[in-house]
Amino acid sequence: MHPVRIVDLFAGPGGLDVAAERLGVATAGVEWDSAACTTRRAAGLVTVEGDVRLYGPSDFPDADVLAGGPPCQTFTVAGNGAGRRALDDVLSFVERMVAREDREEIAKDLSKMEDERTGLVLEPLRWALEAIDVYDRPYRAIVLEQVPAVLPVWRAYAEALRKEGYEVDCGLLRTEAFGVPQTRKRAVLIARRGSEPVELPSATHRTYRKGMSRDEGDGALRAWRSMDDVLARTSPFLVISNYGTGGDPKARGRRGSWEPSATVTGKISRNRVVGLDGAELERFTHSEAGRLQTFPGDYPWSGRDVGQQIGNAVPPRLAMHVLSAAFGWSPPDKAALRALDTWAPAAALVDEAVAAYV
Numbered sequence: 001m002h003p004v005r006i007v008d009l010f011a012g013p014g015g016l017d018v019a020a021e022r023l024g025v026a027t028a029g030v031e032w033d034s035a036a037c038t039t040r041r042a043a044g045l046v047t048v049e050g051d052v053r054l055y056g057p058s059d060f061p062d063a064d065v066l067a068g069g070p071p072c073q074t075f076t077v078a079g080n081g082a083g084r085r086a087l088d089d090v091l092s093f094v095e096r097m098v099a100r101e102d103r104e105e106i107a108k109d110l111s112k113m114e115d116e117r118t119g120l121v122l123e124p125l126r127w128a129l130e131a132i133d134v135y136d137r138p139y140r141a142i143v144l145e146q147v148p149a150v151l152p153v154w155r156a157y158a159e160a161l162r163k164e165g166y167e168v169d170c171g172l173l174r175t176e177a178f179g180v181p182q183t184r185k186r187a188v189l190i191a192r193r194g195s196e197p198v199e200l201p202s203a204t205h206r207t208y209r210k211g212m213s214r215d216e217g218d219g220a221l222r223a224w225r226s227m228d229d230v231l232a233r234t235s236p237f238l239v240i241s242n243y244g245t246g247g248d249p250k251a252r253g254r255r256g257s258w259e260p261s262a263t264v265t266g267k268i269s270r271n272r273v274v275g276l277d278g279a280e281l282e283r284f285t286h287s288e289a290g291r292l293q294t295f296p297g298d299y300p301w302s303g304r305d306v307g308q309q310i311g312n313a314v315p316p317r318l319a320m321h322v323l324s325a326a327f328g329w330s331p332p333d334k335a336a337l338r339a340l341d342t343w344a345p346a347a348a349l350v351d352e353a354v355a356a357y358v
Contacts, residue, residue: 004141004327007060009052009068009124013039013309016067016143018295019319021045022339023332028063030055036312038303043343052123057131057139065326066131066139068124069146069314071117086118087152093122094156097129098163121146121153125160132164141326142191145314148172151187158189166191167198173318177203179337180315181225182261182292190326201321201331208260227257230291237281242270261292266308268292286310294318296343316340 004025008016011029013036020027028046031037040047048055057063096106103126110119124144132138142161144154151172158168170189175182178201192198205224206217214223228236241253241262255262268289273281284292286301289310294317301309317340320332 004065005060005063006065006067006143007057007063007127009066009127010070010120011040011045011047012036012069012313013301014043014045015293015295015313015316016069016145016319016323017045018043018299018340018343019316020323022316022336023320023323025065025323028060033309035303035305036309039299039301039306039309042300042302052120057127057135057137064137064139065141065143066124066127067143068127069144070121070123086113086115089113090118090121090153091156093119094125094153094160097122097125098160100129100133121150125157128161128164138165138193140193142166142189143322143326144189145319145322146187148185148187154187154189158191161191166193167196169198169200171200173200173322174203174207175315175318176208176224176260177205177221178318178321179205179222179225180260180294180317181227181230182264182315183208184263184315186314186318188322190322192326192328196328198328199325201325204321204331224260226259227255227261227292230294231257231288233257233281236276238274238276240272240274242267264289264292264311266305266311268311269307294340296340299343 006020006025006027008027008029011017011031014029017027017029028048029040030048030050030052031040032049032051034049037047037049093106093110110122113119124142128139128142144157146154151170154170158170161168168189168191170187172185173188175184175186188200190198190200203221205222206214208224214226227239237257239255239261253262269283271283273283275281286306287297287299289307290299290301291297293310293313294315295313303309317337320336324330324332
């Protein structure tokens, strides 16, 4: 079997790529945010800085796995809602693409959307169909993740990919159910070419509920991991969220260090950290925020808007489980998961290394 190589669209600072590399899978990421590219290069990840729409399968001839997490701002509750309002349009575009309508006509209609980022969710499908139609070289696996609001799009993708010879599964995964010390839901799709059934990864840890002991729940699963489990702070603390619960700025969410973190967002640096006596403590460093996402503690966060880079990333530990399921492998073992503790960043890649991929 030839080696697995992943082309990662909208690759961000490298969450999926970190997981893949630790599993022994080579990656190349396409990302247009220069700050995220600065971090990726500092980490030694193969990086092509540019617009995904300007590239295609022919630019990455060695890649046989397609991955991607398109921008989610227009699909999130915190965004302006353009994605939700345009959901029916997006689903219609999926049908048109699968029907092989003229690509220029589709591109012209996409340009009329209220927010151009909404149409970016269709890019992985363009790449997948182009690999089939133009190059007769289908990706043997496809892995996609997004915010929960995008699940209807992934379901439409699933129907389309089944018609192209893929086995597919998609649904919502909770990050703490895979040992991420953070509660976060993601819409995930995995597809694999052939007739072997594909299933999303099974939970390894219990899910979290407020007020529930970590010892409660399914005894066959491990306890969820807490902030204390991954951060080297010397005493318990409370995190007071920057956001107000239910839209009330006075009702700010609170999590104790003995619980998983709330969803890590790009505004994590605004969350207050206080001792149990109410004393103000140092807010989360970039390294700590990254650890809550399960990045290595020494990951070389660089460039501007580091908090946003961290908040936008897919947690590497979750990505390890998703990739293993997509490839039909056993769940990652302890050694693979422990490899996420440190990164020992390599020197930035030279242009020649990037040129080998594009």
